[in-house]
Amino acid sequence: MFRSEQLFERAVKVMPGGVNSPVRAYQSVGSTPRFIRRADGAYVYDVDQNRYIDYICSWGPMILGHNNMKIREAVIQASYEGLSFGAATEMEVNMAERICRLVPSMEMVRMVNSGTEAVMSAIRAARGYTGRNKIIKFEGCYHGHSDSLLVKAGSGVMTAGIPDSLGVPEGCARDTLTAVYNDCDSVARLLEENKGEVAALIVEPVAGNMGVVEPCPGFLQGLRDLCTEHGAVLIFDEVITGFRLSLQGAQGYYGITPDLTTFGKIIGGGMPVGCYGGRREIMQTIAPCGSVYQAGTLSGNPIAMAAGLAELTQLEENPDIYLRLEEMGNYFRDRLRDILKAAGKSYQVTGVGSLSCLFFAEQPVLNYQTAKTSDTAEFARYFNWMLDHHIHLAPSQFEAIFLSAAHTKKDVDETLDAAEEFFRA
The missing domain is CATH 3.90.1150.10 (Aspartate Aminotransferase, domain 1)
Known part of the structure; x- marks a missing residue:
């Protein structure tokens, strides 16, 4: 054996x-x-x-x-100083400044520990900012395993043939509306049927969790226009595409500006990390500036920040x-x-x-x-x-x-x- x-x-x-x-x-x-x-x-x-x-x-x-040799060395050097402090560090400031400089839509960012946590927090921020409860996602797009986003999700959920997940209360899923990817009309109908109630629309700009499905010409711009018209926050889930399609992610590749963006482990060189960020007025609703609460002991972990900076530096220099x-x-x-x-x-x-x-x-x-x-x-x-x-x-x-x-x-x-x-x- x-x-x-x-x-x-x-x-x-x-x-x-x-x-x-x-x-x-x-x-x-x-x-x-x-x-x-x-x-x-x-x-x-x-x-x-x-x-x-x-x-x-x-x-x-x-x-x-x-x-990667430079990432590995950065991790080793950072580990000599300690693995976790649960306190503010210079490294996380450096990372936040780097992301804001590379991605123009990111005026402020908050570090978290995974792509799932980044998405969950971005949606909470959008709800707090708009005072609305409903969100729109697309069938087959996977945004992590938080309750409200496991409705008709992709990735492992789709692989296992599970349409939704047990253990998700009906109330959590009630405010999640599903649209058809590459179909702006399906989004427009949901926005009209739920006028003034949709806090955010979240999308993988390139769907990467039902296989790889590219956006049709005009689809992403159509979403941008609809969100602007209806006062909904446009969230790009760039956990897969961020810093992979370009230094500005899919939003730079396609020339579309979202209101909020989520990134995952690529900003940690593969280590457990994520972040969300975007327009300053939305991000300033996050505690301690505002009343949208989100926290995490390991957020901005110095080892992950060192790894991520080493990766982003190489991408920027080459x-x-x-x-x-x-x-x-x-x-x-x-x-x-x-x-x-x-x-x-x-x-x-x-x-x-x-x-x-x-x-x-x-x-x-x-x-x-x-x-x-x-x-x-x-x-x-x-x-x-x-x-x-x-x-x-x-x-x-x-x-x-x-x-x-x-x-x-x-x-x-x-x-x-x-x-x-x-x-x-």
Whole structure:
């Protein structure tokens, strides 16, 4: 028996499903999870000494690759001073100033401990600022596991086939309205039907939790215009796209200015961290300036701040990273489309920049409903084939493929060669 299988047997006895996050259990692909021992560059290594080309990248933040030397050194140096103070530090001021300088819409920020916490807090701020209760989200978009946002969510919820979650009181979900991604008319109807009651609209500017679904031309601007018209706060959830599509995130990439933005672990070099921020008048409703309460002992943790600053510094000093990732992403998607065409398959390849997805779907994927037409059984077969060929993909049809600056053309070609062999078989 392999070491990973032995560990999984032990894990299921002491952790629900043997994991600490559902999709890691490999249930949707009918396999046993690989237990990772270490990672470096574009590769992860499991406890059985197998090396894989990794396209999970810790679900996005490892844009510079795993175990980046400068980030690692920053963490080591910061740890000499202590791991947590529960008090104000210079490091968190430096991080806040850096984010506000890089992302023009962010006039003030508040550090938190995860993307989930960032989203939860941003929605509370929007409700406090507007004095309204209702929010609009999109089917298939995942914004963390807080109660009101698990309605028709994506990511692991979608992978497990769970439309909503048990344990969420009906009252929590009552004020959550769901619209159709890439359909401004569905948003306009909800705003009209709930006139003067919608505090915020939250959206992944590029949907990254029902696979990767790009915004259609005019969609994001349409949301901006509707929120302005109806006095609702536009929240961009950039936990995936922030500092990955560009130094200004998706909002810079597409030229749209939200009212509030949430970022996740990419601002901590992959460590547990997040932040939310935006217009000054909204952020000044947050305690101690205002009456919207939010707090956290580990918020602005000095180790996470040191890691994040080391990552953002490298991205800012080397802006050509984004050009290279865009080129590599386009190459990956174009060649994969050619492979599918040669094999007589009409599956969908989507993506933008360093984010990609192969949908085992016959029709264009524009939203949650079309994403769900994917053949998940065929994806599972593909996933296990690729894993056997030492390609580490997310164990779900409804997740992204992440490229990093550490991936080489050789890595990508090796991956595509394995895919070509699968589709020829």
